[in-house]
Every structure is written in structure tokens, then in C-alpha cells.
Amino acid sequence: MAGPVVFFGGSVVTGEDSAGVVEAVLVTGGRVAAVGGEVEVRRRARDVGAAEVDLGGATLVPGFIDAHHHFLFGALDRRSPDLHRVPAGAGVADILGLIEQHVVSTPGTGWVRLFGYSPADLREHRHLTREELDQVCPDRPLLVIALGMHSGSLNSAGFDAMGWLPPADVPDGGRIPFGRNGLPRGEVIESALYLAEATSRGSLVANGGDAWLVEARAHGRDLAASGITRVGDAAVSPEFDVLYERAVSGGMLPITVHRMPIGSESLMAARTTGPATGSGPAGSPVGAAKLFLDGGEACAVCLSVGETVRMLGRLVTSTVGGGSLAAVRAAVSGNMIRPGRDFKMHRGMLFWDQRALESTIVSAAEHGLQTAQHAMGNAAIAQATRALRAVGDRLDNLPGRPRLEHTLFCGPNLATRIADVGAIAVVSPIWLDELGESFRGAASLVPDLPPIPMRTLAAAGVTLAGASDYPSADYAVLPAIQAAVTRRIASDGTLCSPEEAVTAEEAFRAYTMGSAAALGVDDIAGSIAVGKQADLVILDKNPLEVEPGSIGSIRVLRTYVAGKLVHGDRTIVG
Template identity: 50%
Template sequence: MTPTVLTANAVYTMDPLAPTATAVAISAGRVVAVGSRREVLARAGADARIVHLDGVLLPGFIDAHHHFCLAAFDRRAVDLHVPSGSSIADLQARVALHRERAPGTGWLRLQGYDPLKLAERRAPTAAELDEVCSDRPLLVAAYSFHEGVLNTAGLAAMGWHAASPDPPHGVLCRRRGHLTGEVLEAAFFLAEAASRGSLLADSADAWLAEAHAHGRALLALGIVRVGDAAVPPAFDPLYDRAAAAGMLPVTVHRMPVGERSFLQPRGAGGRATGDGPAAAPTGPAKLFLDGADRCAVCLSGAQLAGMAGATLRRAATGGGLAALRAGMRLGRIRLAGTRFTIGEPFWEPEALRHAIRVAAGNGQQIAIHALGNWAVQRACDALDQVSELSERPGRPRLEHAMLLTPGLEKRIAASGAVAVVQPYFLHEIGDEVLGRGLPRGLSMNPLASLSRAGVTLAGSSDYPVAGCDVLRAIRSAVTRETSSGARLHSGEAISVADAFAAYTSGGAKALGVDHEAGTIAEGKIADLVLLSADPFITEPARLPDIAVLATWREGVMVHVAQ
């Protein structure tokens, strides 16, 4: 096959041994030469086709934690990511619109509201959902996808009533002895699985179409590869069909979880990491160690007092009862020795070690959801004690590692884990974190500390929890700006170069494919993105203004900006 030589205004390879170039030769989907124009032309031969690109060439972006199958599944639903300050009435209007657009009698589901961004500073109730949808089971999922609300028909479909016990690691919220409709963590995941199972039986073809459309949308953002961070077994045949039919525009690494609940790991018999079609290989086994808004955090008395003081000040300065409600959403507070815990890890230490061994025995890379400092500590303890991981494909991953105390970054580095981080959370929820009063000594997304400790950072979005525009995420990592323009822990900012590395070489390491992806280097897959301006000399605040001009998958241009 005749090579094609791409020249550009600049080429950033993201390979620290040869970080810049001016030309790249590709053939049969692979990079065959990279370097100066003269060097590459000499390697490519006289018959090579030469194409000059008016832009800046980089490796294609990798989103290492992205809920692809669920994004496609819910893509036709009305979006509940309402603007901050919206009311429950605004939320009801969107639910009513979806109810009108979705004829039938079965389950309805929507996702995206943030209770702390609503004017009432709380979730809606079942009774409020009944006002706009009373004749069908309905689940509205919060933005985090760790909690939501059922209407009365949804509670009935789940068989839940006032006397029903809370499921382990979950909560059926009650007020005055009656269910409010709000369901948290394990209870939410049970409802999510029930609604998904009911709808999936009749929507396989629709999912294939939406998966293709979602993949095309990712290519327009320069994203060529994602780690699907929670894939129940029912999606496996759909991924196989999509891969066989060429309907996956991006490579999707499917990270297996249980069918009935994301909190249940896949047991024996699951595919090993890397097995399956090239377009949709099996990814790391996923273990959830804590929740989201109610993640497992350990605090000193002084830290807890600081948080309580911030809540009271917010209530006294105009926040009122809504501010108090928000402050109480953290979960149950317990005294443990001389410290206080909020939330809880979902796995006891020995059970966690056993789950890791089972996954390792299946040939699976390990990914542990650990958001709070208590959960991260327990994850590191388990990884330190399970030697089998050293023989398994890929490095262990810590998903989120978001709220850390000093010293934990060194524990993560010692464990060898990749930290799969979401910088755009600083923009999406940073103001709420500041409003709650983040305790002194607890950092949100401490990217610089992690990097200094030697931890590999892998960039991701957690989409649809937050937006998946990589350039916006990189701006957040570099500026640490919230949506209001405030700066959250500005000392934890990283450089533009380090941020781009997280979304290229770091993502490849998190998915165990750094031998063939993540940098522009000879022999690697020719997944590339062309930007309209040089991001390394652009003012960080202006990074989102840079356009993605084109995207290549395996040497083929698959997206061109209109």
C-alpha cells in the first residue's frame, strides 16, 4: 500500500522521547514514520502521497471513563441537565415533554438533574412526578447516576412500599414513615436495572443506531477511543453486533459490571481484558467501592466542624432551609475512633481483596471506583496486598480519586494505579463544592499533587455525568475555574502539556493499549486529530475556541469539520 505523508503546521506526538515533528507517514492504518519532512519522505519513498494540513496534528483523544452504552441507550430521552437556578416545575415540564414524545405503557427514564442546582435545593418527590406522569413507571436519574427518583407507579413496579427494607448499601428515602420516591446508590441501581431491562428488549436496533450517532459525535470532538465504565451483560451482544456491522465509529473498551446492579461485579466466566472484537474489546473489570455525592470520606472533628459552619453561614446569608437541606445530603455521619466518616465503602477489606483476585484470575485488569479519601485509602490497601495484579494485563485503575488528603497521592503512586480523573467536574460542580465548604486539608481533583507524586493521569468525562468536550476539560485542568469563574485549589493546576498527555498517552495506559495507541510513533495505530490552532501557545481560557478540523481512525479521515 502506498504511504500517505501528512505534513502540518506543527505535530505534537505526545511521546516524551520525540515530542514534536513536522510530518507523519501512515500506511495500512499504522504510523510508519514520524519526524522531519525530509526524514519522513525518505522513509515513505518516492511514490508516497503528500498531504499538507493547515493545522496542528496530535494523537486522537481518549476518554478513559465514558458511559457509552448508557449514553446511546438514553440518547432519545429529553435531557434533564437544567440550568442552575431552575425549579422543580422546570424539571416537571421536561418530564411532561418526554411523556408526550414516548407513547406506550412501559417504563420511562430520563437523566441529568442536579438537586443542588435546583432552586429548592432538593430532589423532586414521587408526588411531584405523579403530577406529570402517573400512569407509567418513571425513573428520573440525577446527573451522577448514583441516585434518582421514582414516581408512585415506579415504586409499585419495584415492589417497594413504606415497610420495605433498604437494600444493602442503598437507601429508600422516607419522610414521616412514607417513601418520598428518592432512591440512593444500591436502591437506585436496582431501579435503573429494572427500567433498562424493560426497555432494552424492544430497542436493540434503536441502540445500534444511537451508538453509531453517538460515536460520530465523539469523532467531531476528536475522541477516537473510550472506556465504557459500566457495561451490563445485556449490552454485550449489542456491542458484538455493532462491531460486526461497522457501527462503532470509535473503539469502545467495555468494562463489565453485573446485570441487576452496577454494584455487582461480573463473576467467573467473563471475558478477559482485551478479548472480543477490535472495535469493542473487553476492558477492565469494574468494582464500585463508594458512591458519588455520598462518597466514603473520613474527616477530623475540625474538618467536619468547618463543613457545618459553611452550611450554617450559607443558610444565614440567604440560603435558608434550602441550604440546610443541601448540607444534609452528604449522608450519615459516624464517629470512628477519633475521626468522623461520611458515607461508607461498599466492600469490606477482605471481600475487596477476594473480588480483585477473582477478576485477576479471569485475566481482567482492575478498575476501582473510589471517589472519597476513605475509599481511596481502602483501595490502595487492597491493591498493595494482592500480588496477583502484577501478572495481569494493564495497570490497576482508580476511577475518580477525587477527594484526597495529603499523602494519598503517594499511596496511589506506590500501588502502581492510574488515576482516571475528570477535570471538567471542576466546572460542573466546583461552585457547589465551594458552597458546601470543602474542609481544609481535603482537595478536589488534586491533579498537580498526583502528577508530582508520579501518578499517571488518564483524562475522562464520565459522560453523560458531565460534558465530554476534551478541550473544555483541559481548560478546567489548567485554569481550575468553576462555572462562576471562581478558582478551586488553583495550586492543583497542571500544564497544558500534562493535560493533553492525560487525554492521549495517559488514557492509553489506563486502557492497557499504550503499546499501540496514545502517541504518534512508528508502528502505532494512526488515530489522529487536527486542531485549528496550536493549543500549547493558546491562552488557556481560549482553548475551547480551538476547532477540531478533522479526525482519523486507523489512518482514514473519518470526520471533517463543516
Template identity: 30%
Template sequence: MSRPAGRGVAGLRGSSEILLIGRVIPCPGDAPVAAGAVLFRDGRVAAVGEPDAVREEAHPGAEVVVLPPDAVVLPGFVDGHCHLLWLAEQAAQLDLRGVRSPAELARRVAERAARLPAGAWIEGFGWDQSRFDPPAWPDRWLLDRAAPRNPVLLRRVCGHVAVANSAALAAAGVGRDTPDPEGGRCDRDPATGEPTGLLRERAIDVVAAARPEPGPEERLAALEEAIARAHAVGVTAVHTHDVFRPGDLPRVLALYRAARRRGRPIRAVVDVSVEALEDARTAGPTGRGDEWLRIGSIKFFADGSLGGRTAALSEPYADGGPDERGMLHYPPGELARRVREAQAAGFQVAIHAIGDRAVDEALAALAAARAAGAGQGPPVRLRHRVLHAQVLRPEHPRRMAELGVVAEIQPRFLVSDLAFVEARLGPQRSRLAYAWRALVDAGVAVSAGSDAPVEPMAPLEGIQAAVTRDDLRGHPPGGWHPEQRLTVGQAVAAYTAGSAFGAGAEGWLGTLCPGAAADAVVLAADPWRVPPAEIAAIPVLYTFVGGQPVHAAG
């Protein structure tokens, strides 16, 4: 059994055998059964139970850690959907999440430009026009004035809309006569036809492709830092979408292997964009790999984002024009054809679908794939996933349950979207937006993740959001559509066993039963025993991966 290299963690020496004595919840859920100790040996859970019995299983020389009386040991959090390499890259970009006006946005860009040579790219992430006062979209001319000598590309918080200045558009060869790419759009001035700099969906990729690529050592250092940030919030495994283009997959796999060799272990299931399906065929199918690094899903985008107004809705946006219903990424029948192709090659598929029209498209494609696969020999357990499932109609949870689809939810989205969601959807559609309880009650398998860097990776913030359905500061009182709240047990299970199930790793991840991976998080307080409004503030005391300490508070 391979063990991760260790960097050393304050207060723990790290050894092949560690005994934690304190409250342990091996299998999170409602009314969880607690144990008094857990023993890690050679990367696995060797025993769990009452302290005296577990001590009997420990060998002489085992490291013994007696935890504080209020602490609790949980299975390590499994982030069911994130972009860890994107999170790594974001560390070098402008953080624009607190910007409150186009003028402030321009000022932040100008400050960065003043420190850079002419021609150096400026990238940023996190702006949200709905939080500007008054709300307004930024454009290329705003950025031209702020950075006339530098190409600028700034992604909205959702990642589905961006704004670029004239230098960035020119570097990418985007002008008045440039056609929109399939599945994307460049906004244009209605009088002149000139691009305004706003880029939607795949149009972003056209401009982003003009950027210089960072070197391998720079990428590796950034990934190591991102993994350390994941450990600090208790995340021990990720289902991460990091492969977007043909040729990326070998480099991505090499980065994760190198990070583990250098003492930053994390278990990664790597999703691959459908554009790189041929590369995935050489490394796949789904599940191929080892206990640290495996091939995951083929990723499709059915639509965009609600905040960016590119989520595909069946009825117009409540705060938009009569024809504004968002964007579908594929022409009729094309998504279904490509999903069948991926499934036939042995791959789980993951379909990004936020609007109800996109959910329709995703479920139709999955139903067609299921029908096409019937009668073709022993069934392969490919747990297809619908990512986000943010705006539903009443029939969707039942259809998802019937198809055996895993719903991959991001409770932290609601915290950010409360500023605009009711106005964007209207009161009727809002009743089944972020409808987590409806999914659980229908029997849909639910996996939870962060979509980091779109939202913070911290699972405890997501758990609190799922339980309170407010902005993490108590607004609105009682929660937004509180009938869709999850219990603490349901929320914690979604971030542990649920995400493990979505990755096909149940029994190995998301549990602390004997034989499972010795991946655990030690919290300073028990989420079941504190007021729901305090869950997000619980400190992470320790994180263990493969039985080794990788994070300690302070």
C-alpha cells in the same frame, strides 16, 4: 492489518496511505518536540518527521493533505473512563441538564407525557437539585402530577441518584415494605415509611430493571451515533464501562463489532461490573481481544457521588447533619475479598472512589490484592485503577504511587461541581479535592476521561478545566485552588498517553510514533499556543481512526 470501513468524509477520499503536512506533536507533554509531517499507511504510523523526509517514505498515489498554518496534529484522544452505550441510550431521553427548578422539571416531563401513550416509560438524565432555586430534591408526587399515566425514571447528573414516580415504583414492586438493596437506599417519608421516589445507588437498578429493553437494531443505531459524537470531539479510543449485568457482555461486544462493520470504528476497552465477573471469565482475562476491541477492568463501586451526597467521607458533609458521611457499597472486608478474586482471575480492577473514606477502602483492597499476589510466579502487569479519586487526604497520593495505582481523573467534574463543592466539603478538605497536581507530583500515573454522559465527552473542555480550574467562563478568577492546576502538556498527555497507559496500550495508542495506531486528531489551533481560556473552543478539523478519516469539520 484490518482497516475500518469508511463512510467517507468531506474533503478527504480516504486511502491506504495518507500524508498530513503541518505541525505534528507525536508525544504530548511539556515542551513537546514538533514534527512537520506524519504518514499513515495500512492503519499505522509509517513515518513522522520533516516534510521532505516523510514525503520520501510515501508511495505514489498517497493522499496528501496540507493543513492550515495554525493547525496541529495530535494523537487521537483516549477517553480513559466513559459509558459509551449509556451515552447512546441518553440520546432518546429527556435532557434535564438546564433545568433550574422542580416546576420546570415537572413541565418537561408533562410535555413528553403528552406525546406518549399510557404506560410508555419516560426517562431523563441530568437534573441537579443544587442548581434549583431554591435547592430542593424532587419526589414521586411531583412526577405523579406531571405524568399520571406513565412510569417515570429521571437520573441525577451524577447517575448515582434518581427520582421515580409511583407508576415506576409499582412496576418494579417497590413499596413501603420493600427492603433496601445492598449498596442502595430508597428515601422514605419519616412519618409514613412510604418511598418518596428518591433512589440512591443500587436502588436505581431495581427500578430500572422494570423498563422494557430496546431492540438490537435500535441499540446499534444509537451506538453508531454516539461513536460519531466521539469522533467529532477527537476521541478515537475509549475505556468504556458498558457491562453492568450478567448476560450483557456478549451483546455489548457484538454491538461494537457491528458498528465497526457499518463504518463507525472506535477502539474500545470494555469494563465489566463485578456482578458479571463469571461472564468476563469466559471472555477475559484483561487484554484479551484484538486491536479494536479488548476486555478491560472489573469495575467496582466503593461509594457514590459528591453531588448526590452518597460519596463516602471520613468526616461529615460540611453542609449536612452530624452523621451524614455518605455510603460505602460494601461491608468491611468484602471489597478486598472480591478485588483479590478478580485479580486472581487475571483482571485489572477499576474502583470508583470519590470520597476520601472510599479512597481508603479502595487502596486497602488494592494493597491486600498486591500482597496476595506476591510470590505467585511471574508478575502480571495489571494496572489497577482508582476512578475519580476526587476527595483525598495528604497521604493518598503517596500511597497510590507506592501501589502503582493509576488515578483516573475527570477534570470536567470540577466545572459542574464548583456550584456546591466548597460548601459541601468545607475549606480544609477542599484543598485536596480534585487534586490533580498533587497526584502528578507524587509520581502517580494519571489517566483522564469524561465519565460521559455524566459530563460532555469533549476532551478539550477537560483539558481547559485541568489547566484553569474554573467554570470555563473565568470564574473564580485565577481558578479554584490554583495550586492544583496542570500544565497544558500534562493535561494533554493525560488524555492521550496517560489514558493509553491505563488501558495497557502505551506505545500503540496515545502516540504518533512509527508503528503506533494511525489514530489522530487535527485541531484548528495548538493548545500550547493559545490562551488557556480558549482551549475548549478550538475546533476539531479532522479525526482519523486506523489511518482513515472519520470526521471533518463542516
């Protein structure tokens, strides 16, 4: 346990609504012991022999909390090249070169996996083919996961290892496109990807997971350097429960990681039989059970006939004058938009039957598990709110509140329904940096469904929790707060649905108290208040006072978890 310490000499943002002006903070026993005026707090600090940290004009804030972060994958894939970080204009050959280098540098006979290529950003605008992957990795199963983590590509050995060369049956909730020869082209989509991902993941820790533990410590240190003190790991299979507990007992987890359970066979497999949310070691407690309602690239969107006609009209208008008609063809194809029995038009995949979803949430509650429903499109969000209304108060006595993960496309009426069932919307404004151009196009086609609708949700009274969805997007919180406030797309400086901007204070709160509420720990984390765990960050500037366009450039100087320094710039006195 770290010794007592007192912070003074700068500004303090407590994150509490009624804290008033705070000049100093005293920490003892890993918890906040006093907040208030400098003279009184420093007097108390001397009584307990506290070390002094003079902020030197810097700003003390609560530790940032990433409510939806794939920590497990961040550690698992940490030693492989990030395929997303290729130069603009890169093509398939560039990606294959990186893959080949990694295969050569990774000896063995088991699975090879890499992450991060974006088909839309490659010159060829497509996935990698099975034959191309065979050229760089002919003898070992190879899985290359696309950036959004809802699709990817396998080589022939990978398809063979899955029993899919050719597949007797395509997995429910997924797709495996075929070539003219009747064999898989290479892509695996949604549930097909998740089955291959789980198989490759299990093979990489079959030897006991010691390498993963080392990388988990390194990844935790990286997060602490960004001011992140707590995350929700949004997909933890049973074999990693043991590894997390080993990491905590061995002092190898610098930050707190909440384990959101899934089944072992796939990210889409529910695990709702316990242990209960909040149980387990304090450094890695069990989180909410994860349920996948819709896809990513195939997120479930529902439009009225009028909205569909207006969207197609905008598509036609945008392609007049020499533009490609590919978007129109995609939009009107059966795979893109289809009529439903509700006289509305539907796109994407819904993975759950309504009654099965409701009974699963009830079963989770009976085992003490809160639930987090992956719901990106408005059709999935509507299904989630119907389920929560149907299960009534069964979740009320569990830690936290029910969560809706991503909440990407949502209008005012649906936002009100989210508020009415008491759910928390987990949002990722950093996606505006990563995917802003695509979102801007979607917003122009269907303005009633703006992407990442933070203002609409907040206006309806929905609690917002900030998240990254790392490794699908950067985990740095300050650039995410900037994106939420400015709605400015990094690549070209234009705005995406600027009417959905929130204030710096609202965005800051999403990554502190909002995410603490999503993890069910707002009583012990998320703000600087007496009795709460001393998860603290020192920033060189106050994010609530600088010009919004410069929030992302604020530097993290020090990070404390339970009063212990886990990242530090030694230029600060103390």
C-alpha cells in the same frame, strides 16, 4: 482499511517524551509508518502512493481518550431530552413539563427514563416527588435519573414494578426516603437507584437492541467530532456485550470502546468471571472490571477530629450575619458525620467489606481481569489502596494497571499510597466547570482535601488518566484540559483550589498516554509513534502553545481512527 496518507505543513504534537521536532507523519495500513522531517517522510509517502494532507498551519495530535465514559447510557438515553440543559432558575414545574412531553412522544407500555435534572440547581432545591411524577406519567414505570447518577426519582408505577410500594426491605447500600404516610416520597439513592436503572435499561433493549445500535453509531460520531477516538465504557452489563460485538461487526462503532464489565442486576454488581481484559474484537475489547467502593453524593470521606472541628468552625463563621444554618444542621446530623472506631469522623457510604473486596480483586485476576475501583472520597481511596497492597503482584501481568475511578478527595499522604501500589488515578477536571461552586465550598471547609487534586497526585508520581464520566458531565476534552490548567469555575470566573493546577502538557498527556495506560493500550495508542494505531486529530491551534484560557475554544477539524477519516472539515486539502 484506509489507504496510506501523509500529514505535513503544520505542527505535530506526538505525545512522546523524546520525539524531537516532527514535521510530517506517514500512515499506512492504519498505523503510523514514519515520523520525522518533511522531506524524508514525504519521499517515503510518494513511494507508497500516499494521499497528502497539508495541515495548512494546523496541529496534528494523538486522538483523545476518555478513560471513564458511559457510552452505553449516552446511546440509550440519546433520544430523551437532557434535563440538565434547562435555563438558570428553572424549577420542578419546568422539569415536569419536559418529562410530560417525552412521555407523550414515547408510545408504549414499558419503562420511560430520562436523565440529567439537578436537585441543587432547581428553585426548590429538591428531588421530584412520586406524586408529581404520577401527574405526568400515571400508567407506565418512570425513572428520572439525577445528574450525578447516584440518585433519582420514581413514579408510583416505577416503585410498583420494583416491588417497592412499599419496599419490604431497603436495598443494602442505598436509601428510599419515606413520607409520613409510610410510602416512598419518590427518591431512590445509590443501590436503590442502580437496581431501578438496571431494570429500566433491560426493558429498553428487550426487543433486540436495534434502536440502541443506531444511537451508538450517532453517539460515536459525536465523540469523533470532539476529537475522541477511544473511550472506556465504565459500566457494561452482559446483555450489551452482544450489542457491542454486533456494532463492531456491522461497522456501526466509529471509535474504539472498551467494555468495563459489571453484573446485569445493578451497576454495583461485580462481574469478575471473565472474559479477560483485552479480549474481544479490537473495536470493542473487554476493559477492567468495575467495582463500586463508595457513593457519589454520599462519597466516603474520613476526617480527623481536628479537621472536623475546623470544618464546623468555618461553617458557623460562614453563616453568621443572616445566612442559613441549614449547612450546619446537615454537617452535624448523624447522616452527615459520625465517629468511627479509628477515632476519626466519617461521612458517606462504603459498600465493601475489606476482605470481600480483596478476594474479589483476586478472583478477577484469576480470570484475567484488571480492576477499576470507583473511589471518590479519601476513605474509599484508602480502602482501595489497602486492597491493592494486600493482593500484591497478582495484577501485574494483566493489561494496564489497577485504576481508581474519580479520586476526588485525596491528600498528599494518600496520593503517595496510590503511587506505591502502582494505581492510575482517573480524574475528571471538567467537573470544575459543572460542579465548581460546590467544590470551592468543600475546599474552603477542608483545605487538606482539595477536590480533583491533580497537582498533588502528579507530584506523588501517580499517572493521571483524563475522563468525563459522561453523561454526568460534558465529554469535550479541550474544555477539560483548560479547566485542569486554569482551575477557573465557568459560572463566576473564580478559582477552585488553584494550587492543584497542572500544566497544559500534563493535562494533555492525561487525555492521551495517561488514558491509554488506564485502558491497557499505551503500547498501541495514546501518542504518535511508529507502529501505533493511527488515531489522529487535527486541531486549528496547538493546545500547548495558546493562552490557557482559550484552550477550550480550539476547534477539532478532522479525526482519524486507524487511519480512517471519521470526522472531517473538508476545507483542509487532502
